[in-house]
Structures are given as C-alpha cells and as structure tokens.
Amino acid sequence: MIIREISVSDAEAFLRLSRGLDKETQYMLYEPGERSTTLEEQRARIEKIHNKGFSTIFVAEDEEQLVGYAGIFGSALKRVRHRASIVIGILPPFQGRGLGTKLLGVTHQWAKEKGIHRLELTVMEHNRHAMYLYNKMGYRVEGMRKSAIVLEDRTIDEFYMGKILKADKEK
Known part of the structure; x- marks a missing residue:
C-alpha cells in the first residue's frame, strides 16, 4: 500500500474512487x-x-488502484490559517487494516509542516468505526449538529470534532 500526495494525473482514478465511495458507503x-x-x-x-498551498489530498494506492484518501483543506485568511478541515474516505474492503490511521498520520504531519495546528471534521453519530479512529487519533467531540444529514428520509445528527496538534518538540 502506497500513501502519497495526489497529482493532476490521478484525476480520473480519484473521480472513480469518489464515485465508488458514493455507492459503497x-x-x-x-x-x-x-x-x-x-x-x-x-x-x-x-x-x-x-x-494554493494550504490544502492537499493524500491518496492510498493498492496495486495501481486508489482505495482511499484523506483531504486537508485550509485557508489563506490570517485569522483561520492555523486550522484546516479533514475529510477521509476508504473503500469498505480496505477498512479495518490501519489505513485510516496512516492517512490521518500523514495529514497531521503535513499540517504541522504548514503551520496548521487545529484540525476539524464532522462525523455522523452512528458511524462508530470512524468515531473509534478519530478518538484514537486524538480528536474530541466539540459539539453536535442536530439533524445535519438527511439519510433515507430520516435525519442524522453529526458530531463536530477537533484536534489540536502539538509541535514535534512537545511530544
């Protein structure tokens, strides 16, 4: 399994991965x-x-197929350039193998290098596997967005989670 930063030449494979995630989860x-x-x-x-330089996407490649990704999206605005949002998606057959941990690890390292020290994400309250991963990686629930998602004609609450990255010397 290779984890690397996305390139423009990955556009077709990334679109295929995204559409696959839309269908499979x-x-x-x-x-x-x-x-x-x-x-x-x-x-x-x-x-x-x-x-832009304040956002990127890391992709996970297995046998020349993209099977997961973690995107980190920041801002150039001075008041919020210290924070970024995280989005992660992994095809179901590749879940439960430590790939989420590896993808978040590279996004955390990239964020530190860019001077980003606050990471944020949202997760549907019933997504227990993702909640386990995020808690393990140091994210904490900071709030709940009530009825944030409509899924199969029912509303789903979403947790808002955050993590403060420590500088390497603070470990």
Whole structure:
C-alpha cells in the first residue's frame, strides 16, 4: 500500500474512487449518482489545491488502484490559517487494516509542516468505526449538529470534532 500526495494525473482514478465511495458507503456526503464532476473539473480542482498551498489530498494506492484518501483543506485568511478541515474516505474492503490511521498520520504531519495546528471534521453519530479512529487519533467531540444529514428520509445528527496538534518538540 502506497500513501502519497495526489497529482493532476490521478484525476480520473480519484473521480472513480469518489464515485465508488458514493455507492459503497452511506457515510460520505454524496448520494450514489449525485456527483456530477467531470474529468476536466476534477483535474482543475486538484491543480487549484496544489497551487494554493494550504490544502492537499493524500491518496492510498493498492496495486495501481486508489482505495482511499484523506483531504486537508485550509485557508489563506490570517485569522483561520492555523486550522484546516479533514475529510477521509476508504473503500469498505480496505477498512479495518490501519489505513485510516496512516492517512490521518500523514495529514497531521503535513499540517504541522504548514503551520496548521487545529484540525476539524464532522462525523455522523452512528458511524462508530470512524468515531473509534478519530478518538484514537486524538480528536474530541466539540459539539453536535442536530439533524445535519438527511439519510433515507430520516435525519442524522453529526458530531463536530477537533484536534489540536502539538509541535514535534512537545511530544
């Protein structure tokens, strides 16, 4: 398994991964078939992420297939450039193998190198596997967004979680 930063040449494979996650899990934002991103749009988004310098995506590759990713999305605004949002998705057959831990580990290291020390994410309250991973990696629930998601005609609450990264010398 290889974990690396995404490149523009990964656009087609990343779009395929994203659509696969849309179909195979209910824990991501898009419904199956709802994603309308074109290959050209995906290439442009990846290029934009690289050019701005305060966001990136790490992909997990297994036998030349993308099987998971962790995105970290920050801001250039002075008041919030110390924080970034995390999004992670792993295809179900590759879950439970430590891949989430590895993906979050590389995003944490990247964030430290960029001077980001607060990470945030949201997770559906019934996604126990993700909650376990995030707690293990030091994220803590900071609040709840009531009725944040509509899934199969019912509303789902979402936990808002955060983590403060310590500098390497503070470990």
